[in-house]
Amino acid sequence: MENGSFSTGDTELDRAVRLWLRFDKNPKTVSMVQDLVKDGAVETLKKYFSSRMEFGTAGLRAAMGPGIACMNDLTIIQTTQGFCRYLEKSFSDLKERGVVIGYDARAHPPSGGSSKHFARLAAAVFISQGVPVHLFSDITPTPFVPFTVSHLGLCAGIMVTASHNPKQDNGYKVYWENGAQIVSPHDKEISKAIEENLEPWPESWSTEAALKNPLLKDPYQDIHTEYFKAIQKHCHHRDINKTSKVKIVHTSVHGVGHAFVQSAFKAFELNPPYAVEEQKDPDPEFPTVKYPNPEEGEGVLTLSFALAEREGATVVLANDPDADRLAIAEKQENGQWRVFTGNELGALLGWWMFRCWKQQTSDASVVKNLYMLSSTVSSKILRAIALKEGFHFEETLTGFKWMGNRARDLLDQGKTVLFAFEEAIGYMCSPCVLDKDGVSGAAIAAEMISYLATENISLSQQLTSVYTEYGYHMSKNSYFICHNQDVIRSLFERLRNHDGQKNSYPTECGRFPISAIRDLTTGYDSSQPDKKAVLPVSSSSQMITFTFSNGGVATMRTSGTEPKIKYYTELCTAPGNSDVAYLKKELDELVDAIIENFFEPQKNKLQPKPE
The missing domain is CATH 3.30.310.50 (Alpha-D-phosphohexomutase, C-terminal domain)
Incomplete structure (x- = not known):
């Protein structure tokens, strides 16, 4: 087998496996494939080698493991080589401007894959071609990558994350120079470039050398400071925040969100939220939840409710593992917890963002320059508010890639994009990130909750008021x-x-x-x-x-x-x-x-x- 003298009876499959064993340098995935060949596990080999992961507008997302259908060292290198070649073609100043790479805390010990390791391999690929790389030295929320692209004027960004997918999955999410996720035709062109660059370049495996290269920079401290400075523009009730007695619980569901949400509350001078101890530190095993997705509702929030009961808190905030989404639950008068749907939170946050904007604006006529966006499968509540209040509402295709790109177009035309949301608990409350952002969303929601508490109004009551005014x-x-x-x-x-x-x-x-x-x-x-x-x-x-x-x-x-x-x-x-x-x-x-x-x-x- 060492010299390629095996046969599964499927010529195409044999060719794909041989090529893999020639290219792959990760001993764990090599040995997994060799064992499958030895055992004659043709069906499993087909699963891993019949078709390459499709690079779409959401980038890649698949299980970690060996073969071209999975996320692993080799497919990360191949993907990044293709992406690098496409960027070289698209930007004559790529070697001046560079790219940013971030990652979450996912890991898959059997195949030796982890988000951090994949991010370093991607950095090595770019550095081998003389491209400067801003590689975060530690885990970050997904929103930090698009923020960095915009803040530093980079050509592109990569975030290694599978967001709220099951623990065995990982992903490779791509942002363009405008700070928004890529849309077609970039995905097709990148896909083509990947196919043309499958053989690893000699230095693509050299992560140790890349980490010592002067082209590698760590944006962590600078971006941490600048991001929290940027979101403070949306803090309108600092005095209320300072004295608020509202108790809030926060869970990061074993993901990256804990430290960042604590910092966001601090930036708004809110009392720190109570953290769910069992879930606050990153853990790629997600041991306390069946699915690490707060969109699934109560099952993910059981520990949060228990902590809230112990501390006398009335509201729970939850991020998904890469902290780009936000879920909220509130204790009702009957003692039950109400988990708001993504559409209900869209109504509350849309109302709040407009209310704050109106209070800050002396010239009412500028409302005609104001925009809110939501995806076509989300509630039309923003349209109803826009009709009554005189601002513009636009619907886009599903996914923040469409809202982010449309927001960028509008901002470039001198318009104000106040808010965008999708029903899958994704909210863009600040145009400093042209994507959903559960970190700024958590602080802005907490300020709204604190303000409403001064009026003795719960979130549920406020939602009823919004629906009464604009239509249920x-x-x-x-x-x-x-x-x-x-x-x-x-x-x-x-x-x-x-x-x-x-x-x-x-x-x-x-x-x-x-x-x-x-x-x-x-x-x-x-x-x-x-x-x-x-x-x-x-x-x-x-x-x-x-x-x-x-x-x-x-x-x-x-x-x-x-x-x-x-x-x-x-x-x-x-x-x-x-x-x-x-x-x-x-x-x-x-x-x-x-x-x-x-x-x-x-x-x-x-x-x-x-x-």
């Missing part, structure tokens, strides 16, 4: 798990070829008539005069939005990073109409009808969201 917006979102691409394809194709007729969509869903359909996979939009969608179209992902005659909106889409078919629904009332019971009943029935009519034929091939 009720959402119901969930997902099915599906690993089979053919099943996913046939489910969506059935919706496009309704009753067996090509390019004809359903006109009703149970008792609910459909008034408009937008398909951002094919570019069809029945509400446009030319039937062409206005938002960008992507044939590589599935996404159809149905608008119903009762004003309800439902979107079905595939996830870019997980094996899920997600659905998002919303119904709303006019301002002043508070018939919440009717709204809830109508929405529940609409969701039941969607599951029965749109998912049912494939239901036995789908797994429901785990409880």
Whole structure:
């Protein structure tokens, strides 16, 4: 086997494995592959070697392990070599400006992979080509990378993280010179460049030499200072913060967030939040949670609630492991905890950001230069606030890459982008980071909570006030798990070829008539005069939005990073109409009808969201 004299009976597979064993210098992954060959584990080898991880607009995300389908030393080097070549082509001043690289605390001992090690390998690749690298010397929240790109005027940024994915996963997230995540066509061009640079360059493995190279700089201290200085522009009630008696619990769910959220509270002169001891230090095993994702709600927050009960705290803040998302829960009068949905927090933070802006602004006419953004699957509450208050609301495609890039365009036109959010608990409360940011979000939310406490108003009460003033917006979102691409394809194709007729969509869903359909996979939009969608179209992902005659909106889409078919629904009332019971009943029935009519034929091939 040492000389490549093995055969699995699959020529393509053999070639891929031989190439791997020739290129890989990590003894752990080499030995894993050699053992699989020795054992004749063809199916497992196919899993690792049949297709390379796809480099998309979210970069890479996959399990750590051997082979081209996984995150490991070799695939990190190959990816970075391709990215480096693409940047050289895109920026004539790359060697003057350089790049930034950050990482979280993930690790996978069996394959020797860790975020820190991957970040160092990526740094070695750039340094071998004479490119200056700002490599953080310690773990950082994801928002620090886009902040550094903008603050230092760099060509690009890389964050090694899998965010809230299961512990075996890792990822490679890429930011462009504008401080936002990359969008097409960069992903396709980078992908092409990776394929053209698969053989490791001699110095790509030389992390020790790279760490001593004068081209390597550590931005940690400077960025720590500058970031907290930048977010203080959004601190409007320092006097209230200083004297606030509100007790808040914070969990970083074994991720990077603890120290940074403590610093953000300090920057706002808020009392430090109580930290959940068992979860405050980074731990790649995530020992206390099944999924390290605060979006999953109560299961992730059990320890936070217990600490809050002990300390008499009324609010819990939670970050995901790379601290770019924020979840909030509040103790209700009946003693139960309410975990707010991403859309409800979007309503509260949107209201708060506008209120603070209005108080700081003497010239009301500048409201016409003000913008808020949210993704197309998020609540339309910001649109309702914008209609009443006179600022602009814009909808983008799903994902902060779209909101970040649109925010940059607007900022370049001299507009003010006050707030952006997506329902997956992602909030951009400051344009100093053109991405979701759970660190600044935590401090800004804590200031809002402290202010409301002086008026004796809870978050739940304030949310009711927002909905009373601008119209109740009720959402119901969930997902099915599906690993089979053919099943996913046939489910969506059935919706496009309704009753067996090509390019004809359903006109009703149970008792609910459909008034408009937008398909951002094919570019069809029945509400446009030319039937062409206005938002960008992507044939590589599935996404159809149905608008119903009762004003309800439902979107079905595939996830870019997980094996899920997600659905998002919303119904709303006019301002002043508070018939919440009717709204809830109508929405529940609409969701039941969607599951029965749109998912049912494939239901036995789908797994429901785990409880």
